[in-house]
Amino acid sequence: MPTPDLTSRILRRLLASGLTTRAERLLARVRAADVGPLLASLEPEEIRTVVDLLFQQRRAAETLSELPPDIFRQVVDAVSDERLAEVLSRLEVDDAVHLVGELPEERRSEVVALLPEERRGDLRQAELYAESSAGRVMTTDFVALDAKMTAQEAIDHVRQRGGGGGETDAILYLYVIDDDARLLGVVPIRRLVTSPPDRRCAELMIRNPIRVAVDTDQEEVARLVAKYNLLAVPVVDDAGKMAGVITVDDVIDVIHEEATEDIYHLAGLSEDDRVTSPARRSIRKRLPWMMVNLVTAFLASWVVGLFERTIEEIVALAVFLPIVAGMGGNGATQTLTVITRGIALGEIEFSSGLRAVAREVGVGVAIGLLTGLAAAGVAWIWQGTPWMGIVLLLAMVANLAIAGLVGAAVPLVLKALGQDPALGSGVIVTTFTDCCGFFAFLGIATLLMDRL
Amino acid sequence: MPTPDLTSRILRRLLASGLTTRAERLLARVRAADVGPLLASLEPEEIRTVVDLLFQQRRAAETLSELPPDIFRQVVDAVSDERLAEVLSRLEVDDAVHLVGELPEERRSEVVALLPEERRGDLRQAELYAESSAGRVMTTDFVALDAKMTAQEAIDHVRQRGGGGGETDAILYLYVIDDDARLLGVVPIRRLVTSPPDRRCAELMIRNPIRVAVDTDQEEVARLVAKYNLLAVPVVDDAGKMAGVITVDDVIDVIHEEATEDIYHLAGLSEDDRVTSPARRSIRKRLPWMMVNLVTAFLASWVVGLFERTIEEIVALAVFLPIVAGMGGNGATQTLTVITRGIALGEIEFSSGLRAVAREVGVGVAIGLLTGLAAAGVAWIWQGTPWMGIVLLLAMVANLAIAGLVGAAVPLVLKALGQDPALGSGVIVTTFTDCCGFFAFLGIATLLMDRL
Numbered sequence: 001m002p003t004p005d006l007t008s009r010i011l012r013r014l015l016a017s018g019l020t021t022r023a024e025r026l027l028a029r030v031r032a033a034d035v036g037p038l039l040a041s042l043e044p045e046e047i048r049t050v051v052d053l054l055f056q057q058r059r060a061a062e063t064l065s066e067l068p069p070d071i072f073r074q075v076v077d078a079v080s081d082e083r084l085a086e087v088l089s090r091l092e093v094d095d096a097v098h099l100v101g102e103l104p105e106e107r108r109s110e111v112v113a114l115l116p117e118e119r120r121g122d123l124r125q126a127e128l129y130a131e132s133s134a135g136r137v138m139t140t141d142f143v144a145l146d147a148k149m150t151a152q153e154a155i156d157h158v159r160q161r162g163g164g165g166g167e168t169d170a171i172l173y174l175y176v177i178d179d180d181a182r183l184l185g186v187v188p189i190r191r192l193v194t195s196p197p198d199r200r201c202a203e204l205m206i207r208n209p210i211r212v213a214v215d216t217d218q219e220e221v222a223r224l225v226a227k228y229n230l231l232a233v234p235v236v237d238d239a240g241k242m243a244g245v246i247t248v249d250d251v252i253d254v255i256h257e258e259a260t261e262d263i264y265h266l267a268g269l270s271e272d273d274r275v276t277s278p279a280r281r282s283i284r285k286r287l288p289w290m291m292v293n294l295v296t297a298f299l300a301s302w303v304v305g306l307f308e309r310t311i312e313e314i315v316a317l318a319v320f321l322p323i324v325a326g327m328g329g330n331g332a333t334q335t336l337t338v339i340t341r342g343i344a345l346g347e348i349e350f351s352s353g354l355r356a357v358a359r360e361v362g363v364g365v366a367i368g369l370l371t372g373l374a375a376a377g378v379a380w381i382w383q384g385t386p387w388m389g390i391v392l393l394l395a396m397v398a399n400l401a402i403a404g405l406v407g408a409a410v411p412l413v414l415k416a417l418g419q420d421p422a423l424g425s426g427v428i429v430t431t432f433t434d435c436c437g438f439f440a441f442l443g444i445a446t447l448l449m450d451r452l
Numbered sequence: 453m454p455t456p457d458l459t460s461r462i463l464r465r466l467l468a469s470g471l472t473t474r475a476e477r478l479l480a481r482v483r484a485a486d487v488g489p490l491l492a493s494l495e496p497e498e499i500r501t502v503v504d505l506l507f508q509q510r511r512a513a514e515t516l517s518e519l520p521p522d523i524f525r526q527v528v529d530a531v532s533d534e535r536l537a538e539v540l541s542r543l544e545v546d547d548a549v550h551l552v553g554e555l556p557e558e559r560r561s562e563v564v565a566l567l568p569e570e571r572r573g574d575l576r577q578a579e580l581y582a583e584s585s586a587g588r589v590m591t592t593d594f595v596a597l598d599a600k601m602t603a604q605e606a607i608d609h610v611r612q613r614g615g616g617g618g619e620t621d622a623i624l625y626l627y628v629i630d631d632d633a634r635l636l637g638v639v640p641i642r643r644l645v646t647s648p649p650d651r652r653c654a655e656l657m658i659r660n661p662i663r664v665a666v667d668t669d670q671e672e673v674a675r676l677v678a679k680y681n682l683l684a685v686p687v688v689d690d691a692g693k694m695a696g697v698i699t700v701d702d703v704i705d706v707i708h709e710e711a712t713e714d715i716y717h718l719a720g721l722s723e724d725d726r727v728t729s730p731a732r733r734s735i736r737k738r739l740p741w742m743m744v745n746l747v748t749a750f751l752a753s754w755v756v757g758l759f760e761r762t763i764e765e766i767v768a769l770a771v772f773l774p775i776v777a778g779m780g781g782n783g784a785t786q787t788l789t790v791i792t793r794g795i796a797l798g799e800i801e802f803s804s805g806l807r808a809v810a811r812e813v814g815v816g817v818a819i820g821l822l823t824g825l826a827a828a829g830v831a832w833i834w835q836g837t838p839w840m841g842i843v844l845l846l847a848m849v850a851n852l853a854i855a856g857l858v859g860a861a862v863p864l865v866l867k868a869l870g871q872d873p874a875l876g877s878g879v880i881v882t883t884f885t886d887c888c889g890f891f892a893f894l895g896i897a898t899l900l901m902d903r904l
Contacts, residue, residue: 031662031680032680033679033680033681068799155645155646158642158645158646159645159646171642172624172683189641189642189645190610190623190641192645193607193610193611193641193644193645194607194610194611210483225704226701226704226705226708227485228483228484228485229485229701229704230701231624231683231700231701248683248700248701248704249678249681249682249683249700251704252677252678252681252700252703252704252707253678255704255707255708255711256678256707256711256797259707259708259711259714259715260793260797262711262715263711263714263715263718263789263793264789264793266715266789267782267785267786267788267789268782268786269786269789269790273790274790274794274799275790275791275794275799275800275808275811276794276799279811279814279815279818282790282811282815283815283818283819283822286786286815286819287819287822287823289782289786290779290782290783290819290823291823291826293778293779293782294775294779294823294826294827296778297774297775297778297779298775298827298830300774300775300778301771301772301774301775304770304771304773304774305771308767308768308770308771311763311767311770312767315760315763315764315767315770316760317770318756318760318763318767318769318770318773319753319756319757319760320753321756321770321773321774322749322752322753322756322773322777322886322890323746323749323750323752323753325774325777325778326745326748326749326752326777326882326886327742327745327746327749329781330719330720330741330742330745331742333719334719334720334721334738334741336719337715337716337718337719337721338721338725338726338727338734339727341712341715341716342726342727342728345708345712347520347726347727347728348727356727359727359731359734362731363731363734363735363738366731366735367735367738367739367742370735370739371739371742371743371746374743374746375746375750378750430778434774434778438774
């Protein structure tokens with residue numbers, strides 16, 4: 001396969017020369033996930049032709065559902081409502097719901113109106129489940145078995161249902177249900193293959209399999225799948241009836257999303273602020289956070305202002321402010337990162353929250369002492385008096401203790417309140433370390449003013 | 453199932469009363485991944501008994517390989533070399549290599565010496581592959597088929613190999629190889645089930661499947677698996693011979709590790725600094741980074757020192773230093789996060805590096821202007837002169853432009869140099885914004901001194 005860049009150049013030349021059949025043949029060799037970068041490099045007119053070719057190859061649905069949001073929007077602009085409806089009716093329900101959400105609002109109802117009634121019903125059903133719940137992510141396309149079936153009957157059943165190939169190659173487990181559709185057990189497809197044909201499903205199945213409820217949060221589902229090394233997890237409704245299945249490939253997307261969310265929230269970013277998004281959107285999304293940050297920066301600034309008289313006496317104090325703020329901020333970020341990641345990966349269950357806070361305060365004091373001594377030594381040499389160093393040392397120990405305390409406590413408290421532990425903790429914690437650090441440093445300096 | 457806490461309490465009481473059979477029955481109902489938190493709550497003596505019970509249930513290998521590193525170390529301290537060797541000889545090679553790496557150095561050679569010769573060979577073989585390469589993560593336990601086999605013969609082959617159950621329930625794909633063991637294609641196990649028994653594997657297989665080389669980095673493997681929604685990916689050696697398979701559950705671990713690594717590196721943390729690790733280790737691991745940070749903080753401090761005379765004249769300048777530093781640091785962190793995450797998720801391939809840098813500078817200037825105007829207004833009211841606000845505005849625009857430039861360029865350059873884009877970028881970038889921000893703010897103030 002040529003490189004993506006080369007493929008794109010060849011494709012554009014073929015399209016420009018009207019060599020559609022050759023373009024089609026080239027396209028047939030590009031895997032679905034690689035079509036995205038390819039489309040990103042094309043003009044709207046070319047995109048329309050390529051999408052038509054994908055329709056001819058019956059690959060449009062699979063391909064378009066794989067596109068990153070920003071490329072998808074470009075493609076949508078180049079494609080008619082009818083084409084989009086065709087895509088939506090071919091996808092699995094979970095992917096279709098997701099794509100409907102990505103459509104521009106003004107076209108959404110037109111496109112949905114073009115769908116067959118049955119599909120519209122599926123979408124309405126799926127939209128009953130909360131955003132990012134298991135019900136939204138699951139596929140309702142699974143194979144159910146009766147406990148009394150034999151292995152051979154089950155195989156025949158799978159063969160009948162199978163049909164299309166493609167998607168169903170991914171079937172890993174079959175689900176044994178009772179007369180009320182309640183989940184009884186799971187049969188790995190390999191067991192069917194290797195069991196005597198007359199063995200009953202009731203004997204083959206794994207009883208009491210791990211399952212999730214339709215309203216379980218997708219993050220929790222991802223955690224279970226990762227923890228128990230599952231390839232798919234059944235989803236049941238309130239009555240214990242089998243409602244759908246979440247497969248591991250959807251879980252990987254969730255894990256990526258959640259990791260991005262954690263990293264982004266620590267920096268005060270919103271998830272749809274990406275390298276590929278328009279600069280306008282980034283400005284709009286980052287501005288509120290930067291304004292909040294400005295307010296808290298003025299708070300720190302106000303604390304410094306309280307000591308303007310002391311600074312007037314000893315201007316050298318202004319020189320050391322960046323050290324107090326920088327070390328406190330870094331210490332707080334480290335603690336915050338360890339704690340939010342520990343919460344996200346479920347490690348905090350191994351250790352109680354209070355113990356974690358105590359631990360971080362201890363680490364903060366130790367690091368404050370060690371770096372504070374180094375800083376004090378440099379300050380002594382630089383300023384020619386040991387007292388400036390002593391003030392710096394005391395302020396750094398206090399500030400790093402506060403960094404450990406607040407950096408650990410804030411995400412744990414946010415979590416206890418049912419909030420996202422990462423969201424906003426950064427700004428809260430650094431406001432604390434800035435204000436407390438400046439207060440400690442300038443306050444101690446004011447007390448020891450005669451010595452400085 | 454009772455809650456983990458309750459299970460732990462019941463288990464401890466049963467052990468204390470010597471009711472081993474009942475303890476064993478309780479333990480049999482705990483899933484492998486749940487044994488970790490349970491062990492964490494026990495005393496060394498109790499751990500030893502529980503590990504013995506796990507051995508009796510033939511679950512020790514599976515269970516111990518699932519333990520988080522810190523609990524594993526506690527368990528290792530409580531268990532004899534012979535027991536550990538038994539565990540290592542029962543695990544899949546990739547898990548065994550991993551556990552050997554986790555053993556305390558002083559016991560490693562003793563434990564390895566107790567292994568059967570064949571297993572020692574496996575380990576030596578696996579250790580030839582670079583750390584975090586596909587060769588290290590893969591399992592060598594896969595089912596190979598001959599292209600001439602029929603579907604029925606392939607099923608018989610799987611049935612013969614299957615044996616134990618457990619692990620092999622996870623077989624998803626069978627690998628068709630030629631006489632030189634070179635990979636020809638992949639047969640999803642479901643296709644075997646639903647095909648006519650006399651169909652040849654050569655017709656059933658998916659040709660030219662996605663594969664990775666033994667020296668491919670595990671991060672790259674994870675990216676391929678996520679991108680193409682694979683459940684397992686074959687690993688081939690330099691000659692194209694089938695060497696092993698990486699399954700999606702290992703990939704999920706890699707994704708978690710890589711996400712943690714990204715988040716941690718941005719904060720200057722090392723991966724083994726967890727909520728559960730001893731405080732001593734956290735201090736030792738964080739100290740070097742904090743010392744580097746201290747040096748860069750002194751650099752910023754030195755820049756402020758250059759303008760001591762200006763500050764002596766206008767002490768209010770010291771009051772605004774936290775605003776310049778805080779806004780620049782936050783802007784830089786946002787850009788840095790978007791770019792490193794974009795690199796990690798492969799989004800940067802949709803947009804060239806240079807375009808990303810230009811975009812971030814533009815966003816920085818826009819946000820600098822908007823927040824700078826707000827800050828200037830507040831400063832005007834506070835200080836009673838518009839000039840302080842003008843200096844602040846100019847400094848903030850300059851500093852946020854630099855934040856965009858450096859925040860985007862540093863990780864891209866690190867990546868181009870083959871380094872981890874996240875590692876160290878935080879400290880480099882905030883050093884730039886601190887120093888440049890202070891220089892701009894105090895420099896402009898010095899030029900406009902007469903007005904202030």
